Amino acid sequence: MDFSKRAFLKTTIDLSVSAVVSPFAAAAAQITNHTTKASKGVFKKIAIEEAFATPELFDEWSKLLATDAEREPGFQKLYKPFLSSPATKGIRDRLIDVGAGRIRDMDRHGIDMQILSITTPGVQVFSTNKAIDLAMKSNDQLAEFVCAYPQRYAGLAAVAPQAPDKAARELERSVKDLNLKGAIINSHTQGEYLDQPKYWVLFEAAQALDVPIYLHPRTPSKEMIQPFLSYGLEGAGWGFAVETSLHAMRLILSGVFDEFPKLKFILGHLGEGIPFWLPRIDSRFANRTWTMDALEPVKLRQKKPSEYFMDNFVIATSGVNWPPALTFALSVLGPDRILFAIDYPYEPTAKAVEGIENTPLSDADRKKIYQTNAEKLFKLKLT
Amino acid sequence: MDFSKRAFLKTTIDLSVSAVVSPFAAAAAQITNHTTKASKGVFKKIAIEEAFATPELFDEWSKLLATDAEREPGFQKLYKPFLSSPATKGIRDRLIDVGAGRIRDMDRHGIDMQILSITTPGVQVFSTNKAIDLAMKSNDQLAEFVCAYPQRYAGLAAVAPQAPDKAARELERSVKDLNLKGAIINSHTQGEYLDQPKYWVLFEAAQALDVPIYLHPRTPSKEMIQPFLSYGLEGAGWGFAVETSLHAMRLILSGVFDEFPKLKFILGHLGEGIPFWLPRIDSRFANRTWTMDALEPVKLRQKKPSEYFMDNFVIATSGVNWPPALTFALSVLGPDRILFAIDYPYEPTAKAVEGIENTPLSDADRKKIYQTNAEKLFKLKLT
Numbered sequence: 001m002d003f004s005k006r007a008f009l010k011t012t013i014d015l016s017v018s019a020v021v022s023p024f025a026a027a028a029a030q031i032t033n034h035t036t037k038a039s040k041g042v043f044k045k046i047a048i049e050e051a052f053a054t055p056e057l058f059d060e061w062s063k064l065l066a067t068d069a070e071r072e073p074g075f076q077k078l079y080k081p082f083l084s085s086p087a088t089k090g091i092r093d094r095l096i097d098v099g100a101g102r103i104r105d106m107d108r109h110g111i112d113m114q115i116l117s118i119t120t121p122g123v124q125v126f127s128t129n130k131a132i133d134l135a136m137k138s139n140d141q142l143a144e145f146v147c148a149y150p151q152r153y154a155g156l157a158a159v160a161p162q163a164p165d166k167a168a169r170e171l172e173r174s175v176k177d178l179n180l181k182g183a184i185i186n187s188h189t190q191g192e193y194l195d196q197p198k199y200w201v202l203f204e205a206a207q208a209l210d211v212p213i214y215l216h217p218r219t220p221s222k223e224m225i226q227p228f229l230s231y232g233l234e235g236a237g238w239g240f241a242v243e244t245s246l247h248a249m250r251l252i253l254s255g256v257f258d259e260f261p262k263l264k265f266i267l268g269h270l271g272e273g274i275p276f277w278l279p280r281i282d283s284r285f286a287n288r289t290w291t292m293d294a295l296e297p298v299k300l301r302q303k304k305p306s307e308y309f310m311d312n313f314v315i316a317t318s319g320v321n322w323p324p325a326l327t328f329a330l331s332v333l334g335p336d337r338i339l340f341a342i343d344y345p346y347e348p349t350a351k352a353v354e355g356i357e358n359t360p361l362s363d364a365d366r367k368k369i370y371q372t373n374a375e376k377l378f379k380l381k382l383t
Numbered sequence: 384m385d386f387s388k389r390a391f392l393k394t395t396i397d398l399s400v401s402a403v404v405s406p407f408a409a410a411a412a413q414i415t416n417h418t419t420k421a422s423k424g425v426f427k428k429i430a431i432e433e434a435f436a437t438p439e440l441f442d443e444w445s446k447l448l449a450t451d452a453e454r455e456p457g458f459q460k461l462y463k464p465f466l467s468s469p470a471t472k473g474i475r476d477r478l479i480d481v482g483a484g485r486i487r488d489m490d491r492h493g494i495d496m497q498i499l500s501i502t503t504p505g506v507q508v509f510s511t512n513k514a515i516d517l518a519m520k521s522n523d524q525l526a527e528f529v530c531a532y533p534q535r536y537a538g539l540a541a542v543a544p545q546a547p548d549k550a551a552r553e554l555e556r557s558v559k560d561l562n563l564k565g566a567i568i569n570s571h572t573q574g575e576y577l578d579q580p581k582y583w584v585l586f587e588a589a590q591a592l593d594v595p596i597y598l599h600p601r602t603p604s605k606e607m608i609q610p611f612l613s614y615g616l617e618g619a620g621w622g623f624a625v626e627t628s629l630h631a632m633r634l635i636l637s638g639v640f641d642e643f644p645k646l647k648f649i650l651g652h653l654g655e656g657i658p659f660w661l662p663r664i665d666s667r668f669a670n671r672t673w674t675m676d677a678l679e680p681v682k683l684r685q686k687k688p689s690e691y692f693m694d695n696f697v698i699a700t701s702g703v704n705w706p707p708a709l710t711f712a713l714s715v716l717g718p719d720r721i722l723f724a725i726d727y728p729y730e731p732t733a734k735a736v737e738g739i740e741n742t743p744l745s746d747a748d749r750k751k752i753y754q755t756n757a758e759k760l761f762k763l764k765l766t
Contacts (some may be wrong), residue, residue: 220607230578
């Protein structure tokens with residue numbers, strides 16, 4: 001199949017379909033006339049899931065890979081070749097370059113700003129002290145990049161969930177002292193998920209600072225990766241989404257958003273598939289079907305799973321530059337919960353822009369997705 | 384959120400969105416005018432993922448649960464309470480009743496035919512000989528149900544993948560001697576997946592007989608279930624889809640469809656989420672991105688992953704009775720790859736019908752989804 005082939009279907013569909021027997025009518029009602037393809041209005045393009053790395057991170061990953069083969073089979077499988085193969089040198093170089101080369105790519109495709117974050121799995125594979133140290137250094141480095149190009153870059157802080165208190169303090173330092181705009185957490189930390197109460201101190205800090213947490217994919221943990229270790233399924237083509245959506249589901253069902261109702265998470269890849277499942281999740285969890293009744297006395301939360309998703313998550317377009325999926329997501333979540341992202345340098349910037357341009361959107365909604373949703377979420381001031 | 388609330392969005396969307404930069408133009412072009420809600424034409428309703436059980440299966444499951452706590456943690460967690468709780472007695476009764484009660488439910492909601500299959504996890508949890516024996520007995524029983532109501536029931540055979548050769552012979556017997564219409568396999572068999580060449584004898588038989596295999600969900604295997612054992616995530620609300628979509632992805636990437644190009648699988652729950660990911664899967668696997676290059680010399684298959692999905696899979700609406708998701712799936716797969724299913728008795732028949740009725744569809748497409756796609760796939764003759 002040829003994805004570049006353009007063909008037009010000669011029919012129209014009443015989008016009321018998205019609201020019929022759906023809880024998402026209010027969100028969908030925010031959509032304004034879907035009549036235009038390609039941008040016409042004047043606005044900025046802010047890309048919010050853009051990766052960088054430091055040479056020190058690559059060195060430390062290499063050391064870990066050489067000495068600890070057991071703890072992280074997914075990391076071993078994916079990153080050993082990634083760090084050494086000639087085939088991936090271009091990507092490694094682009095991860096390190098947070099200067100002229102990256103700005104050139106942005107200029108070529110009309111990207112005004114990248115929100116930078118340390119590339120997955122960041123510091124979460126390391127021993128606690130090493131992770132704390134690398135997160136601080138990486139955040140200091142990131143702040144320098146932002147200082148050098150204040151109108152082109154903003155940043156999300158790396159934190160080390162291995163030490164939850166210190167992660168909370170590092171997030172505070174990063175936001176207050178370094179002007180970073182939130183945190184990135186690359187899903188599980190050595191098999192542990194953020195729904196555990198020991199991590200909630202981090203959520204307390206994020207909510208108090210009013211900054212979001214980007215829940216970014218990584219390879220599934222040792223506890224579940226075995227069936228994914230064939231055909232490359234542990235990577236970005238499948239395992240990443242399985243891992244990250246599971247993590248989000250754990251957060252949703254754990255009650256964490258009853259404790260921290262203003263906490264905001266960002267999910268890439270158009271929500272890691274979760275938007276497709278929202279009514280089914282509600283039907284299977286919130287309504288206490290036989291599954292739940294029979295299983296365990298799960299505490300009923302204050303809201304349905306889909307309501308937490310609508311209230312506590314926004315999604316980014318990274319890597320799913322597909323007009324039908326974006327149109328579906330828009331019809332369910334509305335234009336205020338979707339943000340533009342490239343996943344640079346893993347995905348081509350041109351394709352990410354094309355995905356938005358080829359989706360029928362009003363100028364008002366396109367501006368939200370490209371610009372204003374990000375400006376609000378990260379409190380950016382672009383001039 | 385109230386799913387029963389009806390609200391209509393006052394805008395329309397050009398469905399050309401589904402075809403732009405999409406490989407699915409040919410499929411989408413099969414859609415005819417989407418103008419009507421609710422059925423107007425005259426046609427049958429055939430529901431294709433409808434579960435039954437025998438008292439013997441319940442007995443044998445109970446014995447296994449009492450004696451083998453280690454091998455199947457998901458089965459233990461979900462089925463121990465399911466088999467004993469008063470809260471689930473109604474469902475157990477409806478699983479056993481393949482007679483008057485079931486027909487009454489069908490009549491009440493205008494269901495002409497149920498395609499019956501043994502409820503998950505069927506015989507796949509048992510030791511080999513026990514599984515072979517139970518599959519034969521269950522198929523004989525199923526043939527009797529079909530004989531008693533030949534215009535109301537058809538059936539899919541249980542097989543025991545534990546013994547691949549015997550499973551192939553049992554499928555032959557079930558189709559040729561018992562007039563069953565295909566097989567159901569409840570995802571993994573004690574942690575093993577059907578992409579292993581030892582199972583291909585079963586595919587050879589299915590292709591030669593020209594019958595489909597329903598790849599039905601079950602709890603994830605011991606090798607991956609640990610992070611799903613919180614909040615009921617191992618069950619139908621999340622783990623079922625993760626398990627089954629992973630299994631389908633393994634089949635797609637393994638090359639099995641190069642060997643058996645006419646083999647047809649059915650996935651429930653609108654394709655277990657896979658339709659949402661098709662272009663991303665193509666981009667990450669078929670195009671040999673850095674992930675694949677760096678990882679392992681995966682043999683390039685003859686087609687892209689999405690092409691195998693379009694050629695070798697059809698999907699059923701079971702449990703995802705949601706007009707936006709059905710509309711999305713239709714825009715991607717076209718009306719020839721989507722079949723109606725209820726997932727009786729786990730899901731209410733009324734909701735399943737409502738989902739189709741509330742989706743804007745032409746009478747021609749509605750007839751395909753309710754009737755003719757199933758008639759062709761299972762070679763049914765309804766009068």
